[in-house]
Amino acid sequence: MARTKELQDFGIDEKLHFGSFQDIFWRLKLKHPEKVVASCPDVMFNKYEQEIPDEKYDALAQKWDVKKWVESNGQVHWYGCQRGGHARDNKSSCGIPATGLAVPPCDLENLADIVKFIMKECENAEIYCELNAGTLLGAVKFKGVLPWERDADIQFPSENYTAFQKLRPRFEAAGYKFDDRKGTECCTDGRKTSGIFVIYRNGWGVDVYGKPRLESEMLVANGQQPTKVMFAGQWVTAMRNPGLSARNRYGPNIYKHVEHWYDIGMKSVVMRYKSGVFTKCPQPGHMGCLDQFRPDGNLQLGDSSVT
Numbered sequence: 001m002a003r004t005k006e007l008q009d010f011g012i013d014e015k016l017h018f019g020s021f022q023d024i025f026w027r028l029k030l031k032h033p034e035k036v037v038a039s040c041p042d043v044m045f046n047k048y049e050q051e052i053p054d055e056k057y058d059a060l061a062q063k064w065d066v067k068k069w070v071e072s073n074g075q076v077h078w079y080g081c082q083r084g085g086h087a088r089d090n091k092s093s094c095g096i097p098a099t100g101l102a103v104p105p106c107d108l109e110n111l112a113d114i115v116k117f118i119m120k121e122c123e124n125a126e127i128y129c130e131l132n133a134g135t136l137l138g139a140v141k142f143k144g145v146l147p148w149e150r151d152a153d154i155q156f157p158s159e160n161y162t163a164f165q166k167l168r169p170r171f172e173a174a175g176y177k178f179d180d181r182k183g184t185e186c187c188t189d190g191r192k193t194s195g196i197f198v199i200y201r202n203g204w205g206v207d208v209y210g211k212p213r214l215e216s217e218m219l220v221a222n223g224q225q226p227t228k229v230m231f232a233g234q235w236v237t238a239m240r241n242p243g244l245s246a247r248n249r250y251g252p253n254i255y256k257h258v259e260h261w262y263d264i265g266m267k268s269v270v271m272r273y274k275s276g277v278f279t280k281c282p283q284p285g286h287m288g289c290l291d292q293f294r295p296d297g298n299l300q301l302g303d304s305s306v307t
Contacts, residue, residue: 018052019060026064030285051075066287067094067104081106081202093203099263100279102147102288102301110202112145112232115152117174118199118206119236121167127160128217131231131238132209134260137246141255142298144232148259148290151205157217158184158192158210165197176201188212215240251275257295 013023054077060066067080080094081104094104115135122129131139133153138146145152156164161184171178177200184195195210216226216237228235229242239245246254256276258264264279276296281289293301 013063016059016063018056022069023060023063026287054078064287067106078106080104081110095203096150097288098282099259100281100290101283101286102290103145103149104288107203108145108147108149109232111149111152111204111206114176114199114201114204114206115145115154116232116234116236117171117176118154118208119231119234121170122154122156122164123237125163125167127156127163128214128220128226129154129156129208129237130214130216131229131236131242133249136229136238136242137250137254139229139231139236139238140242140246142301143230146260147301148263150260150262151207154206154208155211155214156195156208157214158195158212161192161195161210164195164208171199184210255296257290257293259290 010024010027012020014020016023057077058079061077061079067078069077071077093110094107097103115131119129119131130136131153132155134146134149135152135154138144138149165180168178168180179198179200181196181198182194184192186192189212191212193210193212197208199206199208216239219226219240226237227240227242229238243254250273253275257278258273258275259279261273266273278290278293278295281291283289
């Protein structure tokens with residue numbers, strides 16, 4: 001409910017044939033970010049049963065540069081890059097955004113799909129593969145991809161280099177570009193080391209690095225099951241203790257957020273992060289501005305948000 005005069009002063013965007021109601025609330029949020037907007041209970045319990053096609057909201061999505069939103073009934077509206085064959089255009093990617101902006105949700109899910117495909121192929125071929133670096137951190141913090149991700153990292157035993165190399169036909173048949181970047185080297189503790197593959201699709205590249213030995217490999221050798229973590233709806237293999245591994249890599253404040261090391265001007269991925277602060281948004285008021293969120297916690301960055 002609203003006072004008539006205030007609503008008249010605020011105005012309704014008459015150019016929007018659909019979505020004017022959402023537009024009002026989004027403008028209120030932008031104008032008064034410190035205030036909570038509540039609906040009348042009578043309105044909250046009256047449902048409009050007819051499903052409205054995505055194209056009806058094109059003008060609204062373009063006005064706000066929104067790539068995805070979820071209705072209260074669970075219906076998902078996708079805009080921008082292709083996602084599961086359903087989008088308002090046929091672009092494979094919306095492109096990497098500027099520092100301070102979240103990656104569009106469809107791009108995040110496309111990256112997650114590549115990671116899950118690689119991990120499944122490793123499992124089917126009985127190759128030990130583990131999430132690594134920021135990809136592991138995303139699984140620990142968000143059960144998926146970090147909202148500001150720039151790539152993905154997976155590691156495998158260098159001894160399995162040839163076995164992974166033989167998966168090329170399966171990747172190419174599924175539409176992936178398979179880059180055999182670098183062969184193995186000798187040796188660390190009597191085992192091969194190095195070996196690099198890069199898997200590309202939809203504007204993303206996933207680095208698959210060879211290591212002398214993996215923790216999951218050692219667990220199985222000792223009669224134990226490897227540790228699994230939830231990643232975008234799929235259980236995948238990780239280090240023995242994913243949370244501790246992430247903490248050892250990134251420091252004690254891993255649950256406070258920080259953008260990708262490259263975006264915040266760090267010279268190397270091995271440098272310690274100063275977490276708990278987002279870069280100032282280059283487009284104030286944009287739905288994807290990271291600095292509108294608290295730099296701690298994951299619920300605010302879930303599907304309850306419009307991005």
